[in-house]
Amino acid sequence: MPNTASLTICDVTLRDGSHAYNHKITADQIYAYAKASEESGFDYLEVGHGNGLGASSLQVGESLLSDYEMLRYAKNVLKNTKLSVHVIPGFATLQKDIEPAIKLGVDLFRIGCHCTEADISQKHISFIRSAGKEAWGVLMMSHMASAEVLLEECKKMQSYGAQGVVLMDSAGAYTPSETSKKISVLVENLEIPVGFHAHNNLGLSIANSLSAIETGARILDGTAKGFGAGAGNAPIEIIAALVKKLNYPTNINLYKALDAAELAANLFSGSLPKSDSITIVSGISGVFSGFSKPVVRIAEKYKIDPRDILTELGLKNAVGGQEDLIVEVASVLALKSK
């Protein structure tokens, strides 16, 4: 029995993977992988710094290439697959970052913010919609809010003109039942399509993604070989296989998707995600996956256990963009340990 609900599959390898590659993805890697993603038939390819447009900085990591260069390389390759970018208001500004991206031909802007702060997305969503481009809302660290709060925030984004909304499990902290509970509330109460972006800290990225689409989500994010922050994302080649098995209508060419994953394994060898004590503690503490690398680095400097830093950050409800907090927490823990 074929599944009638069509799915939109977003390949965020060249954006979330940036976290895992210290934001040093090269032009050749972008060119080669974008070509493979296009052939795989994914609906969107997201490209850029891990924290999105305009985020390259000393604080969260400097990109090897400028946003403009990364997007131009990808755009030159893409024909049917649309180009998308992640946008966090504050990092990305309308004139400096978004206007040039619109001119360059970015098709979709995914406006991300902390899961309880949808208000800050209004200006960006409105601006992008006024320019005739597609805008979605993205609620990051969504494990930190209840289904009811997430619905309120998603409704705001819908009111601003967002044409889709994605829940990000930025810390890889979700379980399938929690995914189902939150997605179902959104699906039942929103007009716009609902999506899910998984991380694999607890080894549940595919299970959570499956739970999301079985509950009615129509958008799924994934990355080749799970190439992404922390323990990585839901491997998009497994998503491709899964939706084929379940007969969801998509544009995916499965063999090409599998080939793209093998290509990514070569392109980014040595940086593909793996489960370890850091990613697992990050998951159970509910700490943003992108914190893993700086946490390890800073723990080494202060000679303390990085897992203690993650646990403390979790207690403090730290969110993406608060990287400065890692040093603060580490220094306090170091003092206590003396």
Next chain:
Amino acid sequence: MNLAQKLVEGDVTAVITKQNVKLDALRGKHIFISGGTGFLGTWLLEIIKELNSTYDFKIRVTVFSRKAKDFARKHTQFDNLDYITYINGDIRYLSELPLDTEYIIHAASVSDRRLAASTPNAVADTIGLGTMQILRASNLLENLNKFILLSSCLIYGKQTWDLDSIDEEYTGSISCDQVGNVYAESKRFSEILAQSYLNEYKLPLVILRPFAFIGPHLSLQLPWAGTDFIRDSLLGGPIRIMGDGSTIRSFMYASDYAFWVLAALANGASRKKYNVGNPESIKLIDFAELIVSQFTPKRAILTNIGQKNQSKSKLVPNVDNAINDLRVSVTVPLTEAIERTIYWHKESLK
């Protein structure tokens, strides 16, 4: 004069001629318009300008808005019209009206649903407290002939699918525990507040409940179906419809809207409430088709891109009361309304 403004002036001339409704009660009168710099306010001024210049109505207007002075600077078609006075102010803090005010159109509101989503308190405050303030101030006037309260079709709640249209006595349900209903609930509060002034102080109240509109001066930044479809088409498309397009709405052209408001101001019976809108219904998919047919190459229409459990809805006014009491009509058919709206925006973008 640019072609966009020429189109508006042509619309004004046409609507006054075609409506053929006497507005003589307004001759020589002083009208106070709160929120007079929005879509409706601009059109009211366009028509009053014509009534004064061609028909020698000698109407005086006070425009009260948070952006009144900015509006005056930007809308050069109203330059040097000494019968228009602009006052910058926030309706929540209005304490007095010009003493010789004889007619009031209370249109100040926050109708942008993006603001309602972000700042629901400000919406409740502006509509509720704002209405309270202007009612108090109105009560001090000696020569007030008519107070028009611009309410909203949303006060009716959900129109049931079996009804072709809803009249002024219809009552649907609205959940008062859903913050998304803050605009509708605030408008309901403003209505009952105004009714209380009518009851206690015999305020000469007429309530208007506008539906949906298109036309020049309506900002395409607003995320409504009509504005979304036209803006996306102007920018190359496609039009995106979350459901299958079977949702039903109606759209009235701006010049008819503004004229109906003036007709209610001049001739509306105190204590009456009137729906304002086009009684001709249209499915969203057909509305989108009418819009894309105006463009070459024809823009694509994407349907069913939202969640699959989209519920279709209907919102269409019965305007028999307005037609019978005010003798107004719909003079601009929808197809022409769309053509003219798109033409105006194209010319304005040049």
